[in-house]
Amino acid sequence: MNALIDKPEIRTLIPHAGTMCLLDNVIDWDDESIVCITGTHRDKTNPLRRDGRLSSLNALEYGAQAAAIHGGLRARAAGTIAPACYLAALRDAHLYVDRLDDLASPLEIRAQRLFGDAGNTIYQCAISASGTPVAEGRVSIMLRP
Numbered sequence: 713m714n715a716l717i718d719k720p721e722i723r724t725l726i727p728h729a730g731t732m733c734l735l736d737n738v739i740d741w742d743d744e745s746i747v748c749i750t751g752t753h754r755d756k757t758n759p760l761r762r763d764g765r766l767s768s769l770n771a772l773e774y775g776a777q778a779a780a781i782h783g784g785l786r787a788r789a790a791g792t793i794a795p796a797c798y799l800a801a802l803r804d805a806h807l808y809v810d811r812l813d814d815l816a817s818p819l820e821i822r823a824q825r826l827f828g829d830a831g832n833t834i835y836q837c838a839i840s841a842s843g844t845p846v847a848e849g850r851v852s853i854m855l856r857p
Contacts, residue, residue, distance in 0.1 A: 717741075717785075725784030725794070726777060731759050734777050735821065738785070746782040748821040750774065753812040766813035771847035772802055775837025778823040779851055787830065795831045796856040805849035817842040823851075831855035 717738035726733065736750040752758055753766055753774075760770045776799050787794035809815065820840050827834045833853045839846040 779835040800854035801852035
């Protein structure tokens with residue numbers, strides 16, 4: 713699917729509200745993966761900033777949000793609504809920069825579904841800026857009890 717999806721539409725797919733909705737656009741997605749872009753890492757009002765800085769560890773929240781959007785898009789394509797889920801685990805995380813807020817380029821967030829369907833899903837996420845790796849890791853998404 714190659715239709716650009718903007719932030720207002722993203723907000724209909726995930727529970728993240730206000731500035732906690734970190735991704736600006738979906739630029740590509742299919743049943744197995746999604747690619748998003750954003751510039752919110754440079755926003756001084758980013759809710760994940762601490763002492764004016766945005767740690768690269770937060771890049772994995774960007775990856776988790778891409779996975780959540782992907783789940784919402786897959787559910788919508790199937791004529792349903794994605795079930796309520798939560799981030800249950802983060803594994804094999806690698807950080808290649810110290811901070812996000814000093815990266816001038818937009819972030820590109822890729823999430824590849826490795827296992828699962830409609831909740832209880834594992835995604836491999838990769839975050840980059842201008843083709844340079846920023847962070848990567850696996851996120852596990854679980855259905856809320």
